[in-house]
Amino acid sequence: MNNLDIITVNIWQIIISLANLVILFLIFKKLLFKPVKNIMAKRAAEVSSIYDEAKKTKDDANELKNSYEDRMKNAEAEADSILKDAADKAERRNEVMLYESREKAESIIRKAKAEAERDKADAQEYIRKEIIDVSTAMSEQVLGREINMDDHNNLIDSFIDNLENY
Amino acid sequence: MTILLLILAILPIIAGIIIKVLFVPASEGIDITGAHVFFTIDLPMGGLPISEAQINSWLVILSLLFFCLFLTHGLKTTAMSKRQIVAEWIVQSVENLVKSNMGEFFMGFAPFIAAILGLSACSSLLTLVGLFPPTSDINIVGGWAILTFILITYYKMKAGPLIYIKSFGEPVPFLAPLNIISEVATPISMAFRHYGNVLSGSIISVLIGALLTTLSQLIFGNLPGILGDFPFLRIGLPAILSIYFDLFSGCLQAFIFSMLTMLYVAGGFPEDEYFRRKRLKQAKKKENMQVIENTNGGV
Numbered sequence: 001m002n003n004l005d006i007i008t009v010n011i012w013q014i015i016i017s018l019a020n021l022v023i024l025f026l027i028f029k030k031l032l033f034k035p036v037k038n039i040m041a042k043r044a045a046e047v048s049s050i051y052d053e054a055k056k057t058k059d060d061a062n063e064l065k066n067s068y069e070d071r072m073k074n075a076e077a078e079a080d081s082i083l084k085d086a087a088d089k090a091e092r093r094n095e096v097m098l099y100e101s102r103e104k105a106e107s108i109i110r111k112a113k114a115e116a117e118r119d120k121a122d123a124q125e126y127i128r129k130e131i132i133d134v135s136t137a138m139s140e141q142v143l144g145r146e147i148n149m150d151d152h153n154n155l156i157d158s159f160i161d162n163l164e165n166y
Numbered sequence: 167m168t169i170l171l172l173i174l175a176i177l178p179i180i181a182g183i184i185i186k187v188l189f190v191p192a193s194e195g196i197d198i199t200g201a202h203v204f205f206t207i208d209l210p211m212g213g214l215p216i217s218e219a220q221i222n223s224w225l226v227i228l229s230l231l232f233f234c235l236f237l238t239h240g241l242k243t244t245a246m247s248k249r250q251i252v253a254e255w256i257v258q259s260v261e262n263l264v265k266s267n268m269g270e271f272f273m274g275f276a277p278f279i280a281a282i283l284g285l286s287a288c289s290s291l292l293t294l295v296g297l298f299p300p301t302s303d304i305n306i307v308g309g310w311a312i313l314t315f316i317l318i319t320y321y322k323m324k325a326g327p328l329i330y331i332k333s334f335g336e337p338v339p340f341l342a343p344l345n346i347i348s349e350v351a352t353p354i355s356m357a358f359r360h361y362g363n364v365l366s367g368s369i370i371s372v373l374i375g376a377l378l379t380t381l382s383q384l385i386f387g388n389l390p391g392i393l394g395d396f397p398f399l400r401i402g403l404p405a406i407l408s409i410y411f412d413l414f415s416g417c418l419q420a421f422i423f424s425m426l427t428m429l430y431v432a433g434g435f436p437e438d439e440y441f442r443r444k445r446l447k448q449a450k451k452k453e454n455m456q457v458i459e460n461t462n463g464g465v
Binding site: 005006007008009010011012013014015016017018019020021022023024025027028029031032033035036037038039040042043046 | 215224277
């Protein structure tokens with residue numbers, strides 16, 4: 001009994017072969033399908049998470065871009081208003097300065113005029129006094145005597161007033 | 167580590183060759199027999215002969231085990247190795263096959279189909295290294311066919327045994343015996359188809375070898391010395407025939423066997439009836455839950 005015949009049916013061999021197939025099924029299930037499917041599911045999850053992240057980043061970027069654009073628009077308007085403000089302020093200040101300088105100049109002129117007037121009055125007074133003194137002296141010499149000072153003064157004053165009237 | 171696993175996957179085949187060389191006597195002439203029996207374990211019902219077919223199928227399983235480990239060790243989500251690409255290709259193509267032939271409900275069958283494909287194809291391909299193909303032993307293939315038969319019957323009974331029994335009386339009750347015969351014939355035909363194809367390949371190989379030896383003796387027999395005995399015609403031609411009988415036929419039979427398994431199991435499963443019953447059961451369960459809730463609320 002070295003070799004089997006071409007067809008020999010043996011129940012034990014059949015059972016063992018059946019068990020072999022089940023064992024190989026379990027081997028394939030645990031050692032091939034499970035790890036491979038796990039890794040594929042993991043990769044799918046990773047890929048989708050990366051996609052989500054990319055989408056999120058893109059959304060964020062878009063939002064940032066929009067806000068920047070808005071701000072840029074606002075900034076232009078702001079710059080305009082600032083420029084306008086500055087121009088207005090400068091103009092106002094200009095006017096004020098002009099006005100102030102005019103004022104100053106006028107006051108200086110006024111002061112100068114007043115001074116001149118005062119000087120003129122002083123000079124007149126001085127001249128009058130001189131004339132009085134001179135005329136008194138002359139009169140004293142001419143008359144040869146002491147004249148009444150008060151009378152004299154009055155006389156000369158009236159004379160000068162008459163002069164002024166001419 | 168990787169190379170070690172690959173060596174471990176190849177080692178069983180080499181061990182098979184060594185066992186054959188050491189223990190199996192060389193056949194002489196036209197010698198068509200079954201597997202060589204190493205020893206027999208005493209068991210009731212004829213005892214268990216530990217034959218080449220048994221040993222070789224165990225060696226194939228061992229080899230496939232290490233091959234799985236070799237393929238799946240060090241899996242990564244990015245920067246995949248070639249091994250991983252092969253592993254994923256195997257898994258995905260088997261799953262696609264199961265999905266297209268059986269539908270979503272039977273996705274759990276994918277490893278089973280892969281096991282049939284792998285075991286059958288690798289067993290048949292053992293002839294390429296000169297080993298006895300386990301698939302040319304009726305007991306081996308018969309075991310698979312019986313497992314398939316059990317699965318077919320299990321899925322036919324999924325919607326209740328009454329429907330299963332009733333299905334024998336269709337289309338007319340007096341055809342029941344024929345239906346029973348066809349039911350039983352399924353695994354037998356599957357087993358014999360596979361077994362017969364592989365065995366016939368081996369037999370034809372042996373016959374052609376013998377024929378070519380005779381022919382070359384006739385043609386070159388007059389040459390002097392060893393040249394006269396050398397079978398020149400056996401160079402080349404048997405190899406070409408072996409491409410069909412061993413490589414193509416082996417893979418084809420593996421594919422046919424798994425295909426028939428898928429079709430029979432999915433075809434025997436009364437899908438509509440099963441899902442109808444499932445829905446009914448779920449509705450009933452819901453009702454019961456509501457009743458319980460109501461009583462609880464009442465208390």
